[in-house]
Amino acid sequence: MKELFDFFFKGDLFWKIVLLIWSLLSTLFVNAQVDRNSELFKTLKSKDSIIFERTFNKCELQKLDDIIDQDFEFYHDLGGIENREDFFKSVQKNICGNKNEKPIRKLVDNSIKVYPLTKNGKLYGAIQKGKHTFHIKKNNKLIPTGSALFTHVWILNNNIWKLKRVLSYNHLPVQN
Structure with missing residues (x-):
């Protein structure tokens, strides 16, 4: 062990720099x-749009079935x-049930991050994280109500992306 310590910490400066660069580069990947x-990013961002823009905001609930x-x-x-x-029923009742005060979701620009999930080098899913804000549409005006974070686990099965798990958390009211 002492020899290894001496090699890395008492040896040539060149090897220390190589080790540092290798460590930094390996953490990037x-x-x-x-x-x-x-x-992958574009695909999952478009899926986000289907879930929220089409289903949550426009109440095209049939779009959820395939995703x-x-x-x-x-x-x-x-x-x-x-x-x-339960999720389908909740969206229908709580999101699309009151047309006079309709909840609207807005994705926070540049908040989405996507992390691939692989096994033996083959893509099988992805984690998508982001932040969104919520509003109530009343008399054609959007009134901010709060924000939250989300994490989605997407699974790729027979070349079809399906949303398998959702974490919706850190719901905060609008700060006045």
Whole structure:
């Protein structure tokens, strides 16, 4: 062990620099998020748009059916746990049930991050994280109500992306 210590800490400066550079570079490639211009990022951002812009904001509930996994679980820091069926009912009742005061979700610009999940070098899923704000649409005006963070676990099965798990947390009211 002493020889190893002497090699790294008493040896040539060149090897210390090589070791430092290697350490820094290797950490960049471990658990790195994908580039915003990558196919994976663009695909999952478009899925986010289907869930929230089309379903949450416009109440096109049929869009959820193809995107939500049969084994779906939703974990909400204020509302508890919901399975697929409960989630669909909740969206219909709580998000789309009152047309006079309609909840609207807005994605915070540049908040989405995507991390690929692989096994033996093959992509099988991804983690998508971001922040969004919520508003109530009343008399054609958007009134801010709060913000939250989200984490989605997407699974790629037969080249089809399905949302399997959702964490919705850190819900905060609007700060006045």
